[in-house]
Amino acid sequence: MPENCNACERSETASEALSERGARLTDLRRDVLQTLHHSPKPVGAYELFDQLKEAGKASAPPAVYRVLDFLVEQGLAHKLQSLSAYTACKSTPHAHEAFFRICRECGQVTETAVPASLKDVAAQDEFIAEHLVVEALGLCRECQESTL
Ligand SMILES: [Zn+2]
Ligand SMILES: [Zn+2]
Ligand SMILES: [Zn+2]
Structure with missing residues (x-):
C-alpha cells in the first residue's frame, strides 16, 4: 500500500471512529471500508463481494450486506438508492443525510x-x-x- 494514500488515510480515520465508538473493528468491516474508499465509483454489494473474493478475502454475501448496513448506520458509508450501490462517506463520520x-x-x-x-x-x-x-x-x- 502506498504510504500517503488519501483513500487509505480516510479509511483509517473511519476505522478509528468505529473503535472510538466502541464498535468492533472486524477484518471484514476494515476490508469493506478500504474497498469503498479506494473505489473511484459507487459499488454494488455483489461487486464488492467479488472484489473482496478476488483479493483473497473470503466472505459470504450476507456478511457483506450486514457490514454495509452497519457502515451506513454508522454514517461511514452511504447507499445510493438510484444505483443500489454504496459509497464511502467523505464528510463527518456520523449518521447524516x-x-x-x-x-x-x-x-x-x-x-x-x-x-x-x-x-x-x-x-x-x-x-x-x-x-x-x-x-x-x-x-x-x-x-x-x-x-x-
Ligand atoms: Zn490506499
Ligand atoms: Zn463524469
Ligand atoms: Zn456522508
Whole structure:
C-alpha cells in the first residue's frame, strides 16, 4: 500500500471512529471500508463481494450486506438508492443525510449537505421524514467535455 494514500488515510480515520465508538473493528468491516474508499465509483454489494473474493478475502454475501448496513448506520458509508450501490462517506463520520450528485458516465459522486429548505418541505403537513433521499443523476464537467 502506498504510504500517503488519501483513500487509505480516510479509511483509517473511519476505522478509528468505529473503535472510538466502541464498535468492533472486524477484518471484514476494515476490508469493506478500504474497498469503498479506494473505489473511484459507487459499488454494488455483489461487486464488492467479488472484489473482496478476488483479493483473497473470503466472505459470504450476507456478511457483506450486514457490514454495509452497519457502515451506513454508522454514517461511514452511504447507499445510493438510484444505483443500489454504496459509497464511502467523505464528510463527518456520523449518521447524516446528504445530497448526492452522481455522474452517469464516470460514476463520480459528490456529497454535499441537504439544504435546510428541502428538509422544511419534507416536514410539511407534520410529515415525519425518516429518510431523505436526494440524488441528482447527470454528467460531471469532465464528462461533458469528453462527450462534446
Ligand atoms: Zn490506499
Ligand atoms: Zn456522508
Ligand atoms: Zn463524469
